[in-house]
Amino acid sequence: MPELPEVEVVRRRIAPLFVGRTIESVRTTRPSYFFLTPPVTLQRRLAGRRATALERIGKYLVAELDDGGRLLLHLGMTGQIFASDAASRRLLTGKRRRAPAQAGPFRPDRHTHLVFGFKDGGPRVLFRDARKFGKVAYLEPGADEPRLTKLGPDALKADGRALYEAFRSRRAKIKTVLLDQGVLAGVGNIYADEALYLARVRPTRRADSLTRAESLAIARAVRRVLMRSIAAGGSSISDYVQPDGQDGSYQETHYVYARTGEPCRRCKTPIRRVVIGQRSSHFCPSCQR
DNA sequence: CACTTCCCCTGCAAGC
């Protein structure tokens, strides 16, 4: 799903539709673990509220509300946030991205867990998530949220020296450590693979085996792939779409992710896939040491 | 603590 770049693109696009507008109604699906805060409570707390800012913390979106509370959103693997007037041609899943344009506006389906209606009667904001790995929570004013406070520094600001220090005490594989949101917030499976490729480090290397130079290279590579992906509108692999319904294009630039068996863009060696910590990892056995 | 395994849920592609 959405990693830092996709969440950041969603934030930028959705902020103008969400910030400054008074929420009139909140429609939800039935209670499920998607709702960290029960639907009835969400409705009670959010009706009449107005967001004053929408920020991104790691892969979380956090709306500051005019009562001092906060609205926490996480897209999980398949979360989609979009406007009710978005081009709806491919909001309904898929890998089959050639699907013909769907006529008319998007109709909330059984996977559309949140629909915000506003007092001004303008476009609604919808949150859809087929797998329900996403999350929504209302945080009372001043409430502490461990999910947020546990996060490490933002991956866009990855610092090589700090990473080197963190790596030194970790015996796990570097791929696993990069996915640890407490070390660096925002990197997920795609960008961990892409960054390690650019840094020429194999995902299977133990973190504590990395040199200072390699750590600096990884930090630089992380910043680079994330910035470039944001500029490209994110990676649209299966479900991710921008809030206006358009695909991102960074997947066209991937060096290794989902390119198993295909030639390395640098040396033509077939890209290899291994499983690390239950997640697939892709790398070039020739370029990455 | 650090690390690993399992699990939450749905939809799609590939294989038979």
Place this chain on the structure above:
DNA sequence: TGCTTGCAGGGGAAGT
């Protein structure tokens, strides 16, 4: 065509 299996961008809980 239909069934089964494997796989998917995340992360928390519980185990060692």
